Amino acid sequence: MALKANIKAGNLGRPGSERRTKAEGKPIAFRPEAAHPFDDRCLSWQYDAQTVSIWTTAGRIRKVRFACSVDAFKMLRQYRKGESDLVERDGVLYLVAVCEIPETPVDGNPDGFIGVDLGIVNIATTSTGYRAAGRGLNRYRKRQLELRQKLQAKGTKSAKRLLKRRRRKEQRHVANQNHVIAKKIVITAERTGCGIALEDLSGIRDRVRLRKDQRPQLHAWSFHQLAGFLEYKAKRVGVPQVYVDPAYTSQRCSECGYIDRKSRVDQATFACRSCGALMHADDNASRYVARKGQAVWAAGRESRVPATG
Known part of the structure; x- marks a missing residue:
């Protein structure tokens, strides 16, 4: 998607240019440590058991436990929405969940x-x-x-x-x-x-x-x-x-x-x-x-x- 967007925006030059030809001929590769996104169909959260169920190429893996702080768990349970990303850092796997927290209305008359x-x-x-x-x-x-x-x-x-x-x-x-x-x-x-x-x-x-x-x-x-x-x-x-x-x-x-x-x-x-x-x-x-x-x-x-x- 990034390659197509750059070509459409003209960032890689005109058709047939050396830079564009090189970019188009280069195979698309992903970094080994890149995040793996999951939507609610591929990854589900079981809050009471504090586990997740993940769909993988080898089938669905169930009852995978996760750990987080009390405040983070409360936020996760109340506001989680959308996809979750699985990332690996220094040999540890992390699930990054999207939480949509409603904003408090801004005070229109601040006291300075x-x-x-x-x-x-x-x-x-x-x-x-x-x-x-x-x-x-x-x-x-x-x-x-x-x-x-x-x-x-x-x-x-x-x-x-x-x-x-x-x-x-x-x-x-x-x-x-x-x-x-x-x-x-x-x-x-x-x-x-x-x-x-x-x-x-x-x-x-x-x-x-x-x-x-x-x-x-x-x-x-x-x-x-x-x-x-x-x-x-x-x-x-x-x-x-x-x-x-x-x-x-x-x-x-x-x-x-x-x-x-x-x-x-x-x-x-x-x-x-x-x-x-x-x-x-x-x-x-x-x-x-x-x-x-x-x-x-x-x-x-x-x-x-x-x-x-």
């Missing part, structure tokens, strides 16, 4: 917005005073990078086995950190009746110029994943979320609105050259993002009002 400034030194700083420091995570990433380099340089069978066993460990650790941060921010927003305002950092890796020793940190920065976690958690509890233009958030004073790059004294300090406001640079940015989020939300509400006759 919580601004969230995303960064590398501090993963997230909110206008309410919460700061998720990135020092521990950056140290962890550095240790993992050094260990991978040592094992790759060694090149022995035992080193390769260890590399394979540690594969995706850093990804799981980072994802867990982002889940914890996102949950804290969304709980605060829900409790206070506020919305969440985030910077739109799309394409930032292409725009920013850094020294060679700073590039690994930028490319390992998982701001998009954290924003995604915030978005879906906010939707589940009905908290509105908006994205704002990140331009000048590090140079604009959240008190008077004055812009001057010299106001950013260093990474952690912001001292306004106009009104003299002195605060942590990330706190200043998060407060400006909060004000900008309120303006974006108000503008969006005005644009949705039907025109009068």
